[in-house]
Amino acid sequence: EAGVAQSPRYKIIEKRQSVAFWCNPISGHATLYWYQQILGQGPKLLIQFQNNGVVDDSQLPKDRFSAERLKGVDSTLKIQPAKLEDSAVYLCASSLGPSAKDTQYFGPGTRLTVL
């Protein structure tokens, strides 16, 4: 079965520019997650969707980050404007449901460098 797809794989931008990341989850997975992984740290959940509704966005910096999953399948994460501290790998994951027993499958990530 196809895994979680993400694009682009790498992105370099200047601070104050905007950037968008795309994620296509595993077919049939209702729950989608976006994580931020800063170098030397573990992934940190930014936002969780159940179908096209937001379940948890408590750690999403809403003044500059936004995310949507309009049709309950693909999702985009946007940063506008970017700051130097946004340099990180952005991981998308999906699972059948939101339960701890539903394994989360991760994509390859997008490595963002903000100069």
Next chain:
Amino acid sequence: AQSVSQHNHHVILSEAASLELGCNYSYGGTVNLFWYVQYPGQHLQLLLKYFSGDPLVKGIKGFEAEFIKSKFSFNLRKPSVQWSDTAEYFCAVHPGGKLIFGQGTELSVKP
């Protein structure tokens, strides 16, 4: 706030050596515990998980972990490591709602 602490940032072992990676969490209630692994150039993937029952759980590739409730620990072990075990290992807890990851331990196995 819930947190996960991994004791070692970088571990270097020779092949056939035994491995133990420490993981402690801070959460007083029922927890679900995980170890994830990221091999070089690959996606983060699940290594093993604990929900309830036997506190010694076995995962893929000969790994196992022991849940010790009194110590709030979930250490990862392997009796004999191989060069192919070189990877970054993440402990995570799911106290209800979301996964919380530790900072990761990089394991380098020398052939």
